[in-house]
Amino acid sequence: MTKGLKRSVATALAMVMVAGCVAGCGKDEVKKEDRTASGAAVSESAAAADNSNSTNVDIPAPDGYHLVWNDEFDGDKLNEEDWNREKHPIGWVNNELQEYLPVEDYAYVKDGELVIQPKKETLENGNTIYRSGRINTQNKHDIKYGRIEAKIKVPEGKGFLPAFWMMPQDEDYYGIWPKCGEIDIMEVLGDQINTNYGTLHYGEPHKQNQGSIQLPEGDFAHEYHTFAIEWEPGVIKWFMDDQQYYETNDWFTAVDGEEEKPYPAPFNQPFHVILNVAIGGDWPGNPDETTIFDERAAMYVDYVRMFQKDSYDENVQKPVKVSKFKEADSTGNFVSNSDFKEDENLNDDENWKFMLFKGGEGEARIEKGEIVISMTKTGSEDYGVQLVQPGMPMKKGTKYKLSFEAYAEDKRTMKTAVTAPNVDWIRYFPDTEVKLGKKWKKYKFNFEMTEEDDDSGRLEFNMGKVDSTATIHIRNVRLEEAK
Numbered sequence: 214m215t216k217g218l219k220r221s222v223a224t225a226l227a228m229v230m231v232a233g234c235v236a237g238c239g240k241d242e243v244k245k246e247d248r249t250a251s252g253a254a255v256s257e258s259a260a261a262a263d264n265s266n267s268t269n270v271d272i273p274a275p276d277g278y279h280l281v282w283n284d285e286f287d288g289d290k291l292n293e294e295d296w297n298r299e300k301h302p303i304g305w306v307n308n309e310l311q312e313y314l315p316v317e318d319y320a321y322v323k324d325g326e327l328v329i330q331p332k333k334e335t336l337e338n339g340n341t342i343y344r345s346g347r348i349n350t351q352n353k354h355d356i357k358y359g360r361i362e363a364k365i366k367v368p369e370g371k372g373f374l375p376a377f378w379m380m381p382q383d384e385d386y387y388g389i390w391p392k393c394g395e396i397d398i399m400e401v402l403g404d405q406i407n408t409n410y411g412t413l414h415y416g417e418p419h420k421q422n423q424g425s426i427q428l429p430e431g432d433f434a435h436e437y438h439t440f441a442i443e444w445e446p447g448v449i450k451w452f453m454d455d456q457q458y459y460e461t462n463d464w465f466t467a468v469d470g471e472e473e474k475p476y477p478a479p480f481n482q483p484f485h486v487i488l489n490v491a492i493g494g495d496w497p498g499n500p501d502e503t504t505i506f507d508e509r510a511a512m513y514v515d516y517v518r519m520f521q522k523d524s525y526d527e528n529v530q531k532p533v534k535v536s537k538f539k540e541a542d543s544t545g546n547f548v549s550n551s552d553f554k555e556d557e558n559l560n561d562d563e564n565w566k567f568m569l570f571k572g573g574e575g576e577a578r579i580e581k582g583e584i585v586i587s588m589t590k591t592g593s594e595d596y597g598v599q600l601v602q603p604g605m606p607m608k609k610g611t612k613y614k615l616s617f618e619a620y621a622e623d624k625r626t627m628k629t630a631v632t633a634p635n636v637d638w639i640r641y642f643p644d645t646e647v648k649l650g651k652k653w654k655k656y657k658f659n660f661e662m663t664e665e666d667d668d669s670g671r672l673e674f675n676m677g678k679v680d681s682t683a684t685i686h687i688r689n690v691r692l693e694e695a696k
Contacts (some may be wrong), residue, residue, distance in 0.1 A: 228620075252335070269696045273643045281359065283518040287326045297349050309493055310372075310494065315428055318330070319346030331343065332345070347488070348487070356484060359518075360444075361519050362440065363399070363516065365440060365512060367401045367406065367511045369406050370436065371497070372403060372492055373491075373510060374491040376397065376400050377486065378487050379395070379486055381481070382485055384480055403434075406433050409427075418637070426456070446528075449480065466479040498593055530640055537668050538561070539696075546692065553579045562603065562663070568596075571677065573597030584685050588676065592679050597678055599673065605672050611629075613660055613695055614657065614659050615691070615692050616656065616657045619654065619685065626649060627649060628673075628675045632667075635667070653688075672690075
């Protein structure tokens with residue numbers, strides 16, 4: 214749950230959550246595993262667990278796996294031989310608003326499921342405070358490689374960020390976050406309940422790899438879905454309802470001034486599970502008048518299960534990264550469908566993509582050689598209404614020219630940028646305000662790429678967080694090497 218800035222999907226700020234490597238929870242003496250030996254590794258306590266909180270029925274294991282540990286939450290209270298309750302102050306990470314308290318009120322078992330119930334409370338002095346629950350299996354059920362899954366229904370409401378994720382048993386083994394690594398299996402923003410994010414955080418400096426999956430119908434708040442990873446030496450895969458939607462084998466960890474640790478570090482050590490509901494902060498934004506703190510604010514977990522294979526081959530080599538730089542067209546332009554002659558799908562990840570976040574409302578359509586973006590609400594962030602094109606080839610030391618024509622049906626502004634979805638959302642071309650008039654005007658910007666090569670830069674037009682909802686027209690977009 215951390216986060217970093219998320220997205221091969223979404224938004225710029227969306228991705229900055231910094232999770233919790235920085236303060237270990239329940240750090241009693243840690244039994245360190247042999248992180249170089251072949252084969253699966255589970256903490257001693259997990260291996261000896263009697264599954265006392267589990268059902269007596271057989272739990273089906275995926276092909277090639279056997280069950281290591283599970284909690285079906287069929288008791289009458291949270292089994293604290295399996296779980297640690299965490300306590301953290303307001304603003305502990307990511308500018309979040311909640312205080313985590315280790316009491317039943319905010320994390321309890323009822324009707325065969327775990328309930329994490331955030332609450333909005335009024336203190337004696339009249340001030341409002343938010344409280345929530347966060348639990349983990351650190352030093353009780355840690356696992357090195359395997360399939361880790363949970364069946365979950367998430368809260369609905371602006372400002373909620375439920376998470377099912379993993380951190381190392383020994384968070385200091387490779388160094389504090391992000392060097393220690395983090396695996397986010399499920400994160401769903403409370404005001405975007407049809408999209409799940411799966412993310413890997415690692416490195417020094419911080420980097421992240423992220424995938425997402427969007428439900429074609431229904432949502433994650435009104436029905437249960439299963440979220441899982443399959444983690445092996447050198448590869449991690451993400452699943453939703455047994456549908457794989459993301460995979461990565463590209464990561465590293467290092468200390469400043471030193472060589473990288475042997476691959477697949479840091480993801481070659483035991484990790485534990487964390488479940489929590491955060492409130493507010495950098496990524497989801499804060500609750501507003503529409504946010505309701507009743508049963509709709511809770512995260513419901515039907516079960517958590519850990520499976521492993523009989524053995525794992527840890528003799529893996531870091532794959533050689535081969536950059537796939539997009540070729541410019543015959544005119545030198547890297548932007549596809551730059552003249553909007555093709556009426557393409559604006560919801561997929563090919564060419565242009567239109568997205569709404571943080572309360573933004575609107576639609577985009579391609580017609581007569583232009584794209585038209587109309588909106589009724591611009592949202593609370595720049596990326597509340599957003600048009601992007603991924604796959605921009607950014608090469609260190611290269612000078613680029615960005616140009617386009619645009620106007621609005623009433624005077625207003627928007628912002629443009631070239632960003633790095635896979636490199637902590639840094640800006641290769643900084644967020645730049647564009648003042649739009651009521652007639653077509655050509656805008657031109659020059660910049661030099663000073664960061665390391667990146668074959669997955671992203672061109673952005675951000676139309677949120679402004680007073681005007683005037684419709685915007687854009688055409689003839691070009692990103693080319695400057696001569």
